[in-house]
Amino acid sequence: MEIQTLERILAEHPFFEGLETYCTNLLVGCASNVRFEAGKRILREGEEANAFYVIRQGRVAIEIAYPQQKPIVVDTVTEGEILGWSWLLPPYTWRFNARAETSTLAIALDGKCLRTKCEENHDLGYELLKRFSLIMNRRLDATRMQLLDVYATR
Amino acid sequence: MPRVEPDAMVPEPWAVQRVVKETPDTFTLALKPTNGGQGGFQPGQFSMLWVFGVGELPISISGDPADSGSLTYTVRSVGPATQALVSRAEGQSLGVRGPFGTGWPVDVAEGKDVIVVAGGIGLAPLRPVIYHVLRNRDRYGRLVVLYGARSPRDMLYRKELALWARQKDTQVLSTVDYGGVSWRGRVGVVTSLFKYVRLQSARTTAMVCGPEIMMRMVARELAARGVSPNDLYLSIERNMKCGVGFCGHCQWGPHFICKDGPVFPYARIAPLLDRYEL
Amino acid sequence: MAERLQATLAPDGIDKLIRALTGRGYQVLGPTVRDGAIVYDKIEGADDLPRGWTDDQGPGRYRLKERPDGAFFGYGNGPQTWKKYLHPPELRLFAADRQDGLFHILDSTSPPGPPMAFVGVRACELAAVGIQDRALLEGKFRDSGYGSRRDRAFIVAVQCTQAAATCFCASMRTGPEGTNPEVRAKADLTLTEVVNADSHWFLAEAGSKRGREVLAGLDGQPATEEAIQLARSAVESAAAQQVRHMETGGIHDLLYQNFEHPRWDEIAARCLSCGNCTMVCPTCFCTNVEDVSDVTGNHAERWRRWDSCFTMSFSYIHGGSVRTSAKARFRQWMTHKLASWSDQFGTTGCVGCGRCIAWCPVGIDLTEEAQALRGVVNDGNTNS
Numbered sequence: 001m002e003i004q005t006l007e008r009i010l011a012e013h014p015f016f017e018g019l020e021t022y023c024t025n026l027l028v029g030c031a032s033n034v035r036f037e038a039g040k041r042i043l044r045e046g047e048e049a050n051a052f053y054v055i056r057q058g059r060v061a062i063e064i065a066y067p068q069q070k071p072i073v074v075d076t077v078t079e080g081e082i083l084g085w086s087w088l089l090p091p092y093t094w095r096f097n098a099r100a101e102t103s104t105l106a107i108a109l110d111g112k113c114l115r116t117k118c119e120e121n122h123d124l125g126y127e128l129l130k131r132f133s134l135i136m137n138r139r140l141d142a143t144r145m146q147l148l149d150v151y152a153t154r
Numbered sequence: 155m156p157r158v159e160p161d162a163m164v165p166e167p168w169a170v171q172r173v174v175k176e177t178p179d180t181f182t183l184a185l186k187p188t189n190g191g192q193g194g195f196q197p198g199q200f201s202m203l204w205v206f207g208v209g210e211l212p213i214s215i216s217g218d219p220a221d222s223g224s225l226t227y228t229v230r231s232v233g234p235a236t237q238a239l240v241s242r243a244e245g246q247s248l249g250v251r252g253p254f255g256t257g258w259p260v261d262v263a264e265g266k267d268v269i270v271v272a273g274g275i276g277l278a279p280l281r282p283v284i285y286h287v288l289r290n291r292d293r294y295g296r297l298v299v300l301y302g303a304r305s306p307r308d309m310l311y312r313k314e315l316a317l318w319a320r321q322k323d324t325q326v327l328s329t330v331d332y333g334g335v336s337w338r339g340r341v342g343v344v345t346s347l348f349k350y351v352r353l354q355s356a357r358t359t360a361m362v363c364g365p366e367i368m369m370r371m372v373a374r375e376l377a378a379r380g381v382s383p384n385d386l387y388l389s390i391e392r393n394m395k396c397g398v399g400f401c402g403h404c405q406w407g408p409h410f411i412c413k414d415g416p417v418f419p420y421a422r423i424a425p426l427l428d429r430y431e432l
Numbered sequence: 433m434a435e436r437l438q439a440t441l442a443p444d445g446i447d448k449l450i451r452a453l454t455g456r457g458y459q460v461l462g463p464t465v466r467d468g469a470i471v472y473d474k475i476e477g478a479d480d481l482p483r484g485w486t487d488d489q490g491p492g493r494y495r496l497k498e499r500p501d502g503a504f505f506g507y508g509n510g511p512q513t514w515k516k517y518l519h520p521p522e523l524r525l526f527a528a529d530r531q532d533g534l535f536h537i538l539d540s541t542s543p544p545g546p547p548m549a550f551v552g553v554r555a556c557e558l559a560a561v562g563i564q565d566r567a568l569l570e571g572k573f574r575d576s577g578y579g580s581r582r583d584r585a586f587i588v589a590v591q592c593t594q595a596a597a598t599c600f601c602a603s604m605r606t607g608p609e610g611t612n613p614e615v616r617a618k619a620d621l622t623l624t625e626v627v628n629a630d631s632h633w634f635l636a637e638a639g640s641k642r643g644r645e646v647l648a649g650l651d652g653q654p655a656t657e658e659a660i661q662l663a664r665s666a667v668e669s670a671a672a673q674q675v676r677h678m679e680t681g682g683i684h685d686l687l688y689q690n691f692e693h694p695r696w697d698e699i700a701a702r703c704l705s706c707g708n709c710t711m712v713c714p715t716c717f718c719t720n721v722e723d724v725s726d727v728t729g730n731h732a733e734r735w736r737r738w739d740s741c742f743t744m745s746f747s748y749i750h751g752g753s754v755r756t757s758a759k760a761r762f763r764q765w766m767t768h769k770l771a772s773w774s775d776q777f778g779t780t781g782c783v784g785c786g787r788c789i790a791w792c793p794v795g796i797d798l799t800e801e802a803q804a805l806r807g808v809v810n811d812g813n814t815n816s
Contacts, residue, residue, distance in 0.1 A: 061333075062341075073341045151302075151303060207724075207729060210723070232750045236750075246534070391749060392747070393746070395739075401721065402717065403718070408775035432760075
């Protein structure tokens with residue numbers, strides 16, 4: 001019952017659109033439902049990156065630890081978005097912290113398991129890399145905009 | 155027939171009625187006429203505000219267009235002239251010329267959904283639109299307000315944003331570029347808010363105001379989501395000395411921002427936005 | 433005495449004309465020699481005119497030379513234009529006094545002074561006045577000060593019977609005959625000077641009621657057909673003498689479509705951004721507004737002054753100027769003059785007077801640059 005629901009969710013999610021059925025099946029095999037309470041840490045900087053998340057509900061803050069003060073939030077990820085791609089690229093460790101701002105529902109995909117499958121099946125690997133590159137590209141654009149600090153006085 | 159304005163260059167004295175500090179560097183001034191002047195204006199228009207002996211600046215009117223008894227401006231202090239402006243005390247006078255310029259298309263937008271996208275101080279010239287739509291609620295479809303600020307302490311009109319969010323068929327979303335340590339809201343560029351909005355692009359009028367880079371990005375995003383360039387409006391800023399099309403300073407390509415603008419449909423100006431040092 | 437539309441005048445008629453205008457209460461302004469140039473200033477009689485002078489002009493070059501025939505108006509043009517009087521370089525907009533944080537505007541109307549009479553207005557200048565009329569009187573707002581100076585001004589036009597090497601009014605259709613009446617200010621009187629070995633006389637044509645009235649008092653003779661023909665051919669020869677041409681076909685699109693043309697960089701390497709071109713151009717009208725106050729700080733004035741798009745501060749908004757490079761500023765000026773102006777005001781902004789060519793310290797030639805943008809590089813002889 002649960003696997004059917006996950007399958008439908010993944011198949012209907014825009015991120016996975018266009019994937020061959022066997023790819024979606026592979027992903028479903030690595031997927032599980034997860035829930036995070038508000039304030040719970042999801043990812044920790046420096047730890048092994050073994051998963052990525054499709055956020056179904058709630059908001060996750062991506063933050064950087066800052067000496068002598070509380071961590072600084074540099075981005076927020078929410079419903080429909082993908083959290084985490086460090087599982088895909090060496091050294092497979094998280095570079096930021098992520099914390100659930102609000103109570104958060106997500107689908108967790110087992111990154112380690114997926115990495116193996118991508119090495120075995122390069123078509124799957126290419127399809128995933130294409131999609132993650134798009135996300136990184138958009139994030140890079142947005143980050144550059146934030147870097148410009150357009151609202152500041154000069 | 156051309157309008158005869160013999161005193162278009164001579165200001166009327168208005169008195170500062172109230173000064174409200176919005177953020178560490180931004181203040182809202184409410185002015186009352188002293189010589190029997192009228193406060194009427196179109197949302198999106200600006201006045202030339204003169205500080206006695208110091209200088210004059212174009213400032214967008216940020217108040218309620220239905221209130222003809224006063225004029226309100228939200229000013230960010232970025233230099234000596236704006237600093238002089240925001241330092242006015244209650245009772246002191248400021249010179250007012252105007253209102254000048256083209257306004258937001260609140261008439262053309264009737265019957266449609268209205269999406270207002272503001273960046274930083276750009277929310278100030280858009281606030282009259284929000285007031286107008288909320289005051290005439292049944293003439294418009296959904297109202298969506300997307301607001302991006304630099305950081306939480308740079309956000310304008312926070313109480314009003316919360317109030318507007320509670321209105322019928324009204325969605326208000328904000329985000330900051332820099333969250334700091336205690337912000338629990340969204341962090342990211344204003345275009346990241348689009349994913350929360352269900353746009354019915356065929357029946358939407360979009361009005362965008364903020365730094366030019368931000369407006370370019372937002373316009374592209376809106377166009378990609380199907381909003382027609384004729385239904386998408388930007389407010390452009392340039393150096394102004396006279397406000398009435400004579401000094402030549404505000405020219406941008408063939409347009410005088412003071413009289414052909416500041417509000418333009420994207421269709422008319424899209425190619426100009428990409429021209430460096432135009 | 434019958435009012436005459438066309439008459440011929442002897443050379444002494446010019447002095448009579450100036451005095452007649454003075455007698456009618458006009459401040460008469462006209463060309464005179466000063467500091468090695470022909471400039472506009474108050475004139476009291478024909479002796480103040482640059483009789484027997486002509487000019488030798490080229491890119492970055494202006495010299496006065498004597499001419500043997502004693503012509504009154506035998507020169508091309510000088511560094512000044514009539515905007516000096518119609519759109520003054522300095523103008524007080526208003527004054528105000530302050531007390532206890534409140535200010536009030538002092539009566540801002542200063543007495544207007546006597547009406548002006550301009551003697552020696554060339555075809556290119558008539559066109560320029562017409563173009564400025566469009567910009568300053570017929571837009572969304574009206575410069576009423578300009579309007580009143582303009583209405584009261586008596587214009588004595590002088591037809592050109594020769595061309596300076598920098599002139600290209602014929603290709604701009606603003607002169608010498610001025611085939612574009614839409615942008616031509618009306619002259620109250622038009623003079624054509626005909627001078628040769630055996631004669632020196634003027635054809636005088638009235639263009640208005642007050643022009644007719646003045647002409648009637650000048651002891652002229654009714655103009656014969658022959659005189660009119662001689663005058664016309666003299667003007668035609670001025671057109672034939674022009675060596676510079678602006679190819680105006682498609683110039684609007686040429687400039688708009690070549691925003692990134694490499695020629696702009698080439699010009700920028702030469703242009704000093706000195707702004708001379710904007711100062712001598714008869715149509716440039718950009719101004720700046722300045723605040724001044726007295727020592728007590730209780731009296732303030734706002735003044736309007738000529739400005740130039742070549743200054744760094746012209747396009748300054750908080751954070752910096754929009755046009756920081758000389759390239760951007762030259763491109764702005766040339767594009768405005770030849771292209772955007774027509775979108776804004778329905779006319780060209782350039783009258784082909786060539787002043788910008790002569791008074792540019794490095795001799796940048798608008799006609800040559802327009803050709804370069806078309807991809808036509810000058811082979812180096814006709815346009816120098």
